[in-house]
Amino acid sequence: MEALQRAVRGYLDHLAVERGLARNTLLAYRRDLGRYVEFLTTRGIDGLERVGERDVGDFLAGLRAGDEEHPPLAASSAARAVVAVRGLHRFAVRDGRAGSDPAREVRPPTPARRLPKALPxxxxxxxxxxxxxxxxxxxxxxxxxxxxxxxxxxxxxxxxxxxxxxxxxxxxxxxxxxxxxxxxxxxxxxxxxxxxxxxxxxxxxxxxxxxxxxxxxxxxxxxxxxxxxxxxxxxxxxxxxxxxxxxxxxxxxxxxxxxxxxxxxxxxxxxxxxxxxxxxxxxxxxxxxxxxxxxxxxxxxxxxxxxxxxxxxxxxx
CATH class of the missing domain: 1.10.443.10 (Intergrase catalytic core)
Structure with missing residues (x-):
């Protein structure tokens, strides 16, 4: 788990320093990736180089279905989590932490289009x-x-x-x-x-x-x-x-x-x-x-x- 957590910290530091993401976005990514690390750990995966495309797909399915510890996520929240996971794997390849990107073909769910609510x-x-x-x-x-x-x-x-x-x-x-x-x-x-x-x-x-x-x-x-x-x-x-x-x-x-x-x-x-x-x-x-x-x-x-x-x-x- 320590290797996974180091990779996540490195990615979040990259987003904060080089990409200038807003604090609230970073907090949301931290939560999403923390859940991803927990998921991988339960599968006995201790490094990003060992993650397969099926693992990423199963994680997405779990987000929408929920489990004993986590309620099901809405499509918009699940989409954000998948974006965070895909970004983590891209960063890991560029940073030399992994040789391939198993999340490359995984697409986030399309959120239902909701019109903004305006008051008269x-x-x-x-x-x-x-x-x-x-x-x-x-x-x-x-x-x-x-x-x-x-x-x-x-x-x-x-x-x-x-x-x-x-x-x-x-x-x-x-x-x-x-x-x-x-x-x-x-x-x-x-x-x-x-x-x-x-x-x-x-x-x-x-x-x-x-x-x-x-x-x-x-x-x-x-x-x-x-x-x-x-x-x-x-x-x-x-x-x-x-x-x-x-x-x-x-x-x-x-x-x-x-x-x-x-x-x-x-x-x-x-x-x-x-x-x-x-x-x-x-x-x-x-x-x-x-x-x-x-x-x-x-x-x-x-x-x-x-x-x-x-x-x-x-x-x-």
Missing amino acids: LSDVERLLDAAGPAPDAVDTGTDTPRALRDRALLELLYGTGARISEAVGLAVDDVQAADDERDTVTLTGKGDRARLVPVGSYARRALEAYLVRARPALATAGRGTPALFLNARGGRLSRQGAWGILGAAAERAGLAGRVSPHTLRHSFATHLLDGGADVRVVQELLGHASVATTQIYTLVTAERLREAYTLAHPRAL
Whole structure:
């Protein structure tokens, strides 16, 4: 097992240093490959040079079927695991740890195409209102530092299409000002790729209200941090904390079960395309490396067109 574990560590170090994979991707690969090492060990295989194509195929079948220790994986999760295993074997051949690649002909399962779930604008507005008061609302005693922070966070997520991890990773200096307005934000996405995204007027006002009226109060509990969004202890707000804010707002808005961490990002992209934005512009705003990833959102709008046609045209049915 030690030789297998050394090979996995070498491969993960390669992905982290030379390929620059995101931390969450590396963690997922580590879990997948740890399960692969366990599988090979139960077969008495102690080195990658002894793995055969049948072993890799049986591992894939086990992922989908599950066993006493592991529940069955969805096609998307099994596909990711097979990609990790194939990458490990390719790396082992290049690194001289094995003479052949038994995973070369093994193909991951094709995940079912699922359209992103976007909220209608009215539901987005309910969600944002449930997070906290609007920055220009009359003070009714509800504009606490946390409420102003929560409203600013969700306004930023919907106004920029940022991933939650990108939003909580922001520093105050990542929000740039022009003509006394904070109108752009620098988001750092997967692979540490940075992109500059405009910030709309609603998110700008919410951010200004948070920075002026809330962040200083939250910061007094901490030791000083450049993070934009702070928790109650004055430290950087975590992803889990941000998910909790989103979930609580969704419950108050009557949207529980319909909102996930990516919902506002999906809504951002879908509403832009519905409004006539070019798919390549949306690609840049979302930080997708390939336009093919963005084009799935065009299927959402096409589905809406078909629905409208079916309901409105006298000879559609």
